[in-house]
Amino acid sequence: MWKPLLLAFAFAGVVPGDARAPLDREPSIVGARVFYGPGPGFDTIDTDLISRAKTRVDMTAYVLSDARVVDALAAAAARGVHIRLYLDPEQNGPRANARDSKLGALLRTPNVEARMKSSAGDLMHIKSYEVDGRWLRSGSANFSFSGEAKQDNDIVVFESAEFADAYIRRFDDIWSRRDNGKFKP
Numbered sequence: 001m002w003k004p005l006l007l008a009f010a011f012a013g014v015v016p017g018d019a020r021a022p023l024d025r026e027p028s029i030v031g032a033r034v035f036y037g038p039g040p041g042f043d044t045i046d047t048d049l050i051s052r053a054k055t056r057v058d059m060t061a062y063v064l065s066d067a068r069v070v071d072a073l074a075a076a077a078a079r080g081v082h083i084r085l086y087l088d089p090e091q092n093g094p095r096a097n098a099r100d101s102k103l104g105a106l107l108r109t110p111n112v113e114a115r116m117k118s119s120a121g122d123l124m125h126i127k128s129y130e131v132d133g134r135w136l137r138s139g140s141a142n143f144s145f146s147g148e149a150k151q152d153n154d155i156v157v158f159e160s161a162e163f164a165d166a167y168i169r170r171f172d173d174i175w176s177r178r179d180n181g182k183f184k185p
Helices: 002-012 042-051 067-078 102-107 145-149 161-175
Strands: 031-037 056-061 082-087 112-116 127-131 135-139 153-159
Touching (some): 042 127, 067 082, 082 161, 102 112
Parallel strands (some): 056 082
Antiparallel strands (some): 135 153
8 A cells, every 4th residue: 555655756756754865855946047257247146136135135155345245235234125144254354344444334334234153163155145035146156356257156046935035044043153253343
């Protein structure tokens, strides 16, 4: 009796419990756009996507130094968008603390919160963000001039509430770590 049921599950692509591999557990139907750079327009993808934000942006960034991306986040915050930044501790250096730094100014902007991974651990190496629970941006490109204009990188933008929600759950987990540091620009 159980063999026909197992066979039916196999044909349906359903495996009971957590027996499936990670690639098989995640949904595969999604609106996705894949970009390879450097190339024309590659360096405008992040600013365009952030400019669409109406309620929130949750960003994990190993490097956040591209002035255009920082400006786009500041403009979103000025529109009332809630920005949460989770950064690598290396970002808490002179750039973040200098009074004339764009990153420092962003970190002092209303509607912007920032935390950093404990410096005792490994790198915070994710380069992703979600916008309004609707879009998820991921890929190898850092939020830096060289990452978006000079280096060989990719950016993948998913228009999927389900993917954005999965990212938000992970973001909330790392955001709430007890050993996180806070920026004090």
